[in-house]
Amino acid sequence: MTCAPYSPHDYKSDLKPVWCPGCGDFAVLNSVYRALAELHFEPHETVIVSGIGCSSRLPGYVETYGFNSLHGRALPIATGVKLAAPNLNVIAVGGDGDGIAIGGNHFMHAARRNADIAYLMMDNEIYGLTKGQAGPTTPRGDKTKSTTYGNPDTGVDPCALAISLGASWVGRGFAGDVKGTTELMKLAIRHHGFAFLNIISPCVTWRGDDQIKLLRPRVRAVADDHVRSDREAAMRLTNEEEEKITVGVLYEDARPTLLDEMIEIRERASGEKMPPTRSEILAAFG
Ligand code: SF4
Secondary structure, three states, X not given: OOOOOOOHHHHEOOOOXXXXXXXXXXXXXXXXXXXXXXXXXXXXXXXXXXXXXOHHHHHHHEOOEEEEOOOOOHXXXXXXXXXXXXXXXXXXXXXXXXXXXHOHHHHHHHHHHOOOOEEEEEEOOOEOOOOOEXXXXXXXXXXXXXXXXXXOOOOOOHHHHHHHHOOOEEEEEEOOOHHXXXXXXXXXXXXXXXXXXXXXXXXXXXXXXXXHHHHHHHEEEOOOOOOOOOHHHHHHHHOOOOOOEEEEEEEEXXXXXXXXXXXXXXXXXXXXXXXXXXXXXXXXXX
């Protein structure tokens, strides 16, 4: 990490976002620009990997390395990038359909392995790109293009899922609060291990153009006395009562990352200490 004076504008690529006007993903993209600038990351120090979906277009709009990959496959690719180039800041992005439906299996393994990745999920409770079908986080009873008489399935809570899968950092943000989401992104990116940030990012086309207005009064900040290392308390927080949406850091734990574990195994097997810096480690894994 260096201290180059980059501004959020410096991270804007030449591509113009093709999202619908008012889409929550614009606000999330703004938070990405701000977070990278405030962290003083040089553009070449970061890789953003996505799957497929409206929000998975995001890497193309950011002036860093980027990889718009296959549906649901952002996390295994991001894990590979981090292991091959440990010095890079690796960020995975995508929607709830991409990450919890087809990508659910990869979500599970990236979280339990504690791969050193910040995973930003833009949760719009719908399949937007394919024209409004119910997705994994669509609330039960909601009418969508594929559930004309109401969704029969109970929606998944991505934060509860991440905590139970073993993610070592879990937070929730709201696209209607760019400053707050930026702060959470910075914490997620800085975290040593698998950090999952669920960002409520409304789809104005298929969920209604009044979503930000309707959601804002339901959003509340996590209480100051919440103990982040208390897993049960985090689960209780994410099990919202009275239709509330708690934003902030819900859970945080310090444990070895996938790379830390691999280094430890390698040292035990060879009886030799691994080199002290990450670039030297990379060379040793050769
Ligand atoms: Fe955003 Fe929904 Fe439009 Fe996709 S369909 S760009 S999620 S508003």
